[in-house]
Amino acid sequence: MSDTFTVDEDLTKAVALWTGRGIRSWPHRDDAALTREFGEARGLDLLVALRSLETEFYRSDAHLNEPDLQAMTHRASEEFRSLHPEAPSALVDALAWCYSFDHR
Numbered sequence: 001m002s003d004t005f006t007v008d009e010d011l012t013k014a015v016a017l018w019t020g021r022g023i024r025s026w027p028h029r030d031d032a033a034l035t036r037e038f039g040e041a042r043g044l045d046l047l048v049a050l051r052s053l054e055t056e057f058y059r060s061d062a063h064l065n066e067p068d069l070q071a072m073t074h075r076a077s078e079e080f081r082s083l084h085p086e087a088p089s090a091l092v093d094a095l096a097w098c099y100s101f102d103h104r
Contacts, residue, residue, distance in 0.1 A: 010038060012090050014046040021094040027101050056083060057095040063103035073100040 015021065017037055020028040034050075035043035060076035077096045081087065 010042065010046060011049060012088050014038065014043075015050060015091050015094040018047070018050050019094045019098055021090075021097055027098040029098075053084070053087075053091070054095060054098070056080065057099055058102075060099070063099070069100055069104060072103065076100075 014034055014037070016023065017033040018029055018031070020026070020030065031047055034047050037043065038046060057076065057080045060079045062072040062075040062079070066072035066075055073096050076099050077092050080092060080095065084092075
């Protein structure tokens with residue numbers, strides 16, 4: 001995914017819908033929200049892209065080595081940004097929100 005990642009408005013909107021960032025109090029990966037919003041074909045393409053990006057984000061071992069939630073989230077985000085400097089802040093922030101919640 002690293003070599004083929006491209007940013008588009010759909011991906012930025014999709015990450016908010018999929019994670020619930022800005023909508024819910026905690027992360028909730030909602031696959032069906034993507035197909036409802038973008039149609040089956042585009043929704044599934046976005047879902048594959050988001051799951052791949054989430055997997056890359058979660059490769060960070062910051063949750064094992066950082067002293068607190070803030071440092072853990074910052075380090076994991078910076079590691080991801082080094083792989084995807086073109087990633088919009090909304091995408092990184094949504095994945096960081098999920099990561100920090102899952103490793104709190």
